[in-house]
Amino acid sequence: MQNIWLYVHFPELAIEAVLLDMDKLPVDKPIAISSPQKNAQRIVCCNQLAKTWGIEPSLSLSTALAICPQLMVVVKNIRQEERLLQRLALISYSFSPEVIVDTNGLWLNLSGCEQLFQSYQEWLKRLQAKLLMQVAFIVTGVGESPLAAKLLCGSQFHKHLPNSHEIQCALVATRIDKLPSTLKQQQSFKQLGLKTIGDLLKFPRSALSRRFSSELMTTLQLLQGQKPCTSTRFKPSTEFYDEIQNTQGLYSKESLLFPMKTLLQRFSQYLIARQCHCSQLSWRFEPLLGDHQTMALNLSSSKNNWSSLLTLSRLQLESLELPQSIERVSLSCNQFVDVTESNFDLFGNQVLLDNQASELIDKLYARLGVDALSQLVTSEEYLPELAGNTQPPSKNTKTNYIASKAPQPLWLLNEPTPIQERNQKLYWRRPLTIISGPERLCGNWWQSEQQRDYYLACDSKGARYWIFRETTNKRWFVHGLFS
Amino acid sequence: MSSKNLLNALFLRQDTWQGRNRSLRKHTISTGDKNLDNLLLGGWPVSALTELVSQQDGIGELSLLLPTMKHYACRDTLCVWLDPPYQPYAPSLVNAEIPLEQLLVVRSKNSKEWLWAAEQSIRSNAILFAWTNNSRPRYAELRKLQLAAVESYSPAFLFSTENSLKAPSPARLRIGLQTHKANVLSVTLHKLKGKNPGAKTEVILNNLQTERTQLEQLPVNISYPPKEPSTYQLLQNDESQHLNA
Numbered sequence: 001m002q003n004i005w006l007y008v009h010f011p012e013l014a015i016e017a018v019l020l021d022m023d024k025l026p027v028d029k030p031i032a033i034s035s036p037q038k039n040a041q042r043i044v045c046c047n048q049l050a051k052t053w054g055i056e057p058s059l060s061l062s063t064a065l066a067i068c069p070q071l072m073v074v075v076k077n078i079r080q081e082e083r084l085l086q087r088l089a090l091i092s093y094s095f096s097p098e099v100i101v102d103t104n105g106l107w108l109n110l111s112g113c114e115q116l117f118q119s120y121q122e123w124l125k126r127l128q129a130k131l132l133m134q135v136a137f138i139v140t141g142v143g144e145s146p147l148a149a150k151l152l153c154g155s156q157f158h159k160h161l162p163n164s165h166e167i168q169c170a171l172v173a174t175r176i177d178k179l180p181s182t183l184k185q186q187q188s189f190k191q192l193g194l195k196t197i198g199d200l201l202k203f204p205r206s207a208l209s210r211r212f213s214s215e216l217m218t219t220l221q222l223l224q225g226q227k228p229c230t231s232t233r234f235k236p237s238t239e240f241y242d243e244i245q246n247t248q249g250l251y252s253k254e255s256l257l258f259p260m261k262t263l264l265q266r267f268s269q270y271l272i273a274r275q276c277h278c279s280q281l282s283w284r285f286e287p288l289l290g291d292h293q294t295m296a297l298n299l300s301s302s303k304n305n306w307s308s309l310l311t312l313s314r315l316q317l318e319s320l321e322l323p324q325s326i327e328r329v330s331l332s333c334n335q336f337v338d339v340t341e342s343n344f345d346l347f348g349n350q351v352l353l354d355n356q357a358s359e360l361i362d363k364l365y366a367r368l369g370v371d372a373l374s375q376l377v378t379s380e381e382y383l384p385e386l387a388g389n390t391q392p393p394s395k396n397t398k399t400n401y402i403a404s405k406a407p408q409p410l411w412l413l414n415e416p417t418p419i420q421e422r423n424q425k426l427y428w429r430r431p432l433t434i435i436s437g438p439e440r441l442c443g444n445w446w447q448s449e450q451q452r453d454y455y456l457a458c459d460s461k462g463a464r465y466w467i468f469r470e471t472t473n474k475r476w477f478v479h480g481l482f483s
Numbered sequence: 484m485s486s487k488n489l490l491n492a493l494f495l496r497q498d499t500w501q502g503r504n505r506s507l508r509k510h511t512i513s514t515g516d517k518n519l520d521n522l523l524l525g526g527w528p529v530s531a532l533t534e535l536v537s538q539q540d541g542i543g544e545l546s547l548l549l550p551t552m553k554h555y556a557c558r559d560t561l562c563v564w565l566d567p568p569y570q571p572y573a574p575s576l577v578n579a580e581i582p583l584e585q586l587l588v589v590r591s592k593n594s595k596e597w598l599w600a601a602e603q604s605i606r607s608n609a610i611l612f613a614w615t616n617n618s619r620p621r622y623a624e625l626r627k628l629q630l631a632a633v634e635s636y637s638p639a640f641l642f643s644t645e646n647s648l649k650a651p652s653p654a655r656l657r658i659g660l661q662t663h664k665a666n667v668l669s670v671t672l673h674k675l676k677g678k679n680p681g682a683k684t685e686v687i688l689n690n691l692q693t694e695r696t697q698l699e700q701l702p703v704n705i706s707y708p709p710k711e712p713s714t715y716q717l718l719q720n721d722e723s724q725h726l727n728a
Binding site: 377 | 538539540541542543544545546559560561563567568569570571572573574575576577578583584586587588589590591592596599600603604607608609661662663664666667
C-alpha cells in the first residue's frame with residue numbers, strides 16, 4: 001500500500017473533556033452532554049449507560065430527562081474539548097509525522113512508520129496505550145485516503161492492519177449515506193438505486209460528472225486517494241499553556257502537587273514532540289476570589305524532564321505565600337532551547353557530573369532564592385574592592401588568567417576597615433606587625449584619586465592581613481585576610 | 484548472593500575497617516604537601532567529611548585546600564562555598580589558577596537552609612567547603628552530612644572554630660590548625676581512622692613576601708609620604724619585629 005491512513009475517533013470526547021475537571025468520576029451513572037441548538041437544549045453526546053436507557057443525540061433535554069430522571073447532564077465545554085483534542089494530537093504526533101485534527105477525531109498517516117516501531121501491530125498497540133491514558137473510548141478506521149479511513153471507522157481499536165484487499169472490500173460495502181453529500185444528492189442516489197459506495201464507484205466518471213456537482217467528484221477523488229488531502233497538518237504550538245481547574249479548591253501545598261505533576265507531564269510530552277528543552281517556566285495559582293499568585297522557575301540549563309521540574313517547582317513552592325484555596329493551576333512557557341545532543345563519554349561520568357552540577361544550582365536557586373547564589377568574577381579595575389565581583393551563576397563565564405606576583409589575600413573585607421594606631425603602633429583585633437611590602441597601588445584618578453601602599457602584616461597569633469596606608473591622608477586600613 | 488560476593492561488597496564499602504591502613508590510602512586525594520599526606524595516611528579522604536578546626540580566621544586554613552580545589556575545579560567539578568565568613572577575593576583565586584566558573588558561593592539564612600544546602604551539594608558530587616560561623620551544627624546533623632558524603636565521590640570540608648573541639652564530631656577526619664609563625668601552619672590530628680590522635684606536622688605555606696625596591700630609591704620624582712618614625716623605621720628593620728614590642 002502506498003498510503004495508509006488511520007482515523008482515530010473519540011465518540012465520547014465531549015464527556016471526557018468535561019469529566020477531566022471532576023475529582024470523582026461518575027462511572028456508573030448515565031451522563032449526557034447538552035448544548036443549545038435551535039432555541040432548545042439538546043443532547044449532543046451520551047455514554048453507553050445512557051444509551052441503554054434510550055438516550056440518543058439530538059434528543060431535547062426535557063425528553064431525555066423524562067426518559068431517564070437520574071441522567072447527569074453537563075453543558076458542553078468547547079474550550080476543554082479543543083484542549084483535550086490538541087493534547088491527543090500531540091501524543092499522536094510522536095507516532096506519525098502527519099497528523100490532521102478533525103472534530104472529535106484525528107487522522108494519522110501510517111506510511112513509513114513501520115520500521116521505527118518494528119511492525120504496525122506494535123505501532124497500534126503503543127498508540128492505543130498512550131491514548132487510553134487520556135480518553136477511555138477510542139475507535140479507529142483504516143483506509144488508503146483520509147476520507148476512506150473515516151468512512152471505515154468501526155466500533156473498536158484496530159489490533160492489526162487490514163491488507164489492501166480487505167480495505168477495498170470494506171469500502172465498497174459501506175452504505176452510501178455515510179458519504180459526505182447534500183440531501184439532494186442523497187435523494188438522487190436513492191432514485192438511481194445506489195445503496196453502497198461500491199455501487200457509486202461502478203459508474204463511469206463521465207456519467208457521474210454529468211449527473212452530480214463537481215463537489216461530489218472531488219469527494220470521490222479524495223476517497224480514492226487520487227487527490228491529496230489538503231487539510232492543514234497538526235504542528236505543536238510555539239507556546240505552551242495548560243491549566244487544571246478544581247472547582248472544590250485546593251487548600252494545601254501538598255494537594256497542589258498533583259495537578260502540577262499532571263501539567264508537567266503534559267508539558268514534557270509537548271517538549272518531546274517539539275524536540276526542545278525549556279529554560280524558564282511560569283506557574284499561576286488562581287483562587288476563586290482575590291488576587292492570583294505567580295511563580296517563575298528559572299533553570300540554569302535547559303530541561304525536559306518532568307520529575308526534575310516537579311522537584312524544583314516543589315522547592316520553590318515551599319517559600320511561596322499562597323491564597324487559602326486555589327481553584328485553577330496553570331503552567332505556561334514561551335522560552336525554549338533547541339536540544340543540543342550531548343556526547344556520552346564511554347569511560348567517564350563527566351556528562352553525569354555536568355548534569356548534577358546544573359541540577360544542584362537549580363535546586364539551590366529554587367529553595368534558597370535568587371540572592372543566595374553568586375559566582376565570582378574578575379573585572380579589570382585597579383582598586384581591589386572593584387577588581388573582584390559577584391554575579392548570578394552562569395555557565396558562560398570564563399576565567400581570564402592574569403598572573404600577578406604580588407601577594408593577594410583570599411578574603412576581602414566588604415570595605416577597608418580603619419586600623420587604630422596606639423602609641424604609634426598598629427592595632428586591629430590584636431597588635432599587628434608588618435612582614436613585607438609595600439606594593440604601591442595608584443590609579444582610579446578618573447573617579448577619585450587613590451594612592452595606596454599595601455603591606456602584609458601578621459598578628460601575634462599568626463593570622464596574616466592585607467593592610468594598606470593611604471598616602472594622601474596617612475591613614476591605615478585593613479583590607480583582607482590571607483586565609 | 485554468595486559469601487564471596489558479600490565479602491567483596493563489604494570491602495568496597497569505605498566504612499568497613501580492614502585492619503590495615505593501606506586500604507584507606509585508596510580513598511584519598513593528595514593534599515599537595517608530603518608531610519601532611521604522611522600524617523593523613525595519603526591525603527584528604529574522598530567520600531568523607533573532613534573537619535578543619537582553625538584557631539582563628541586568616542591563618543592559612545583555606546590555602547591548605549587550594550591545591551585540592553584546583554584539582555577538582557580544573558576537572559569541571561563544582562566547588563560550593565557555603566557561608567564563607569568574608570567575601571572571597573576573585574583575583575587571588577585566579578592567581579591560584581582556579582577556574583572561577585566552577586566556584587559557587589551560597590549564603591544560607593538559617594541553620595536549616597545551611598544543612599539542606601550542604602547535604603544537596605554533597606549528594607550532587609560537588610566539593611563542599613562549609614563554614615559553621617560560630618553556630619555549631621548538632622552531632623546528628625553533621626552525621627547526616629558524613630553519611631551523605633560516604634555515598635558521594637568527592638570530599639567535603641567543614642571549617643569550624645576551636646569551641647567545637649569540646650563536642651565530638653562524626654567527621655572521618657578532624658584536624659586542628661594553629662600557627663605561631665607567619666607562613667607556617669601547624670596541623671594537629673584530632674581524629675582519623677587508622678591513626679592515633681595527637682600526631683602533628685608543620686606545613687610551610689606559600690611565601691607571600693615580596694622584595695620591593697624602596698620607593699625612595701627609585702630614580703623618579705614621586706611624592707612619597709614624609710618619614711614617620713613609627714612605620715617607616717619598621718620597614719628598614721627586621722621584618723618580623725612587632726610593632727608593639
